Amino acid sequence: MFETIDYLRFGNQKQKNAYNAINSLGIMESLSEFNPILCGTLPIGIDIEGSDLDIIMEVFDPNKFEKKVKLLFSNKEKFIFKKTVIRNFSVVKANFMYGGFEFELFGQPQSVKEQYAYLHMVIENFIISNHPSVQEEVILLKKQGYKTEPAFCKVLGLKGDAYETLIDFGKKNRIV
Incomplete structure (x- = not known):
């Protein structure tokens, strides 16, 4: 069900707005090589004010991911990119604001369907x-x-x- 974001088009107003913001940015297409999936609270309708849009990805080459993400999104409001370690995985994260949403692009060297x-x-x-x-x-x-x-x-x-x-x-x- 969560492999694409099409279900958001038929959700509540916030889900529809998220669908439009994600499509406007072209994230799913431009980062398709990393198998992006929208996760978190908004897809399942338990978001609250201030909930972000978490897009998780399979990132086996953090430098390649960093270059691409910075090229595409470093001009967005409050853009931040960082590398860290979570549960013994090297993790890359980019955060920025767009279309009334905070986005978090999260990547680690693991299949998205195995990520927490x-x-x-x-x-x-x-x-x-x-x-x-x-x-x-x-x-x-x-x-x-x-x-x-x-x-x-x-x-x-x-x-x-x-x-x-x-x-x-x-x-x-x-x-x-």
């Missing part, structure tokens, strides 16, 4: 699709300052590192 952002989104989407009341509870917690994964774990009564625990929950329940 994608797995979390699939698990969270499954949960709210099967238990609609969870959606509102998570949104309320997010408005109180909770990050998404800790909010889901609190609602579900799951303990431990929220990012790992949610993955374990998804595997135990054969969601991922």
